[in-house]
Amino acid sequence: MPLIEVRDLKTYFYTEDGVVRAVDGVDFTIEPEKTLGVVGESGCGKTVAALSIMGLIQIPPGKIETGEILYHRDGKITELTGLNPKGREYRSIRGNEIAMIFQEPMTSLNPVYTIGNQIMEAIILHQHLKKKEARKKAIEMLYAVGIPVPEQRVDEYPHQLSGGMRQRAMIAMALSCNPSLLIADEPTTALDVTIEAQVLDLMNGLRENFNTAIQFITHDLGVIAQMADNVVIMYLGKIVESATVGEIFHNTKHPYTQGLMNSIPSLATTKKERLIPIKGVVPDPFEVPEGCGFEPRCPQAMEICKTKIPPLKEVASGHLAACWLYE
8 A cells, every 4th residue: 555646746837927837747656664766857846746745835826736645544545635735634744744854954944943943843733742842852853863962952053053964953853753754855965975875874764763755856866776766757747757766777768767877977887988968958847848848858759759748658567658669
């Protein structure tokens, strides 16, 4: 039984310049205690899909047009798209059973409150603990994520912590209520490589210790290789490929995924080879191509790609790709 099922989700933004189809009919599942990697360039809809699950789409200009987000819990199914994002039931789920780590902790943490107060707020709200017990729990969470001297750090402000420690504090806040799903939106983008490795190891360990599923959003396939069990590749609001992490790396099907793979430096080769970048940029969201969204940049594009959108179909066991090459 999956933890989260997303079916034909369409999240649009209505602006003065036109409609932005940020998420345009995606389907994926998140399994309990597993990590789903969501990969794609900036502007492909990864974060908007996560915010749709969290019920954090700003209305207006945003709106979930169609689709279902089914949350399986306690033997019943809750359709999140049918709830009021500001209602009591959604608020009891958000931050408690489904938590999110945002991309830049300095903009997500409130600069005028201590780290401890911000963690305690979620604990008091959802766990209904008294202030003294909540403070003790906050210190325990800071210790669990590897922050030294948590008894001192709990009373410090965000600007007093380094980037890596702020990210750990965000993880502690997200995990303070022991959520079923943790959504991590590029949590290591602003960190140097050594701190990044520590945070990734920390998240893998916490997933096992807290039995938490993770939706890991990134543009870095190297991180996905280390973190994910299953992977979906997004481009221009759609899923273009979906498979297990081993299948994605060893049996890549979609030209876009192949382009992402070719642009990664490899330590296995001894030759001085140039990386092969993907030509062009993601199209303007107001001028989406009529057919396949990747057609203007695809080295294997055909005539049909210009006029018809390829369906997401199975090209190998459990491996889906949206490309006319496999028709």
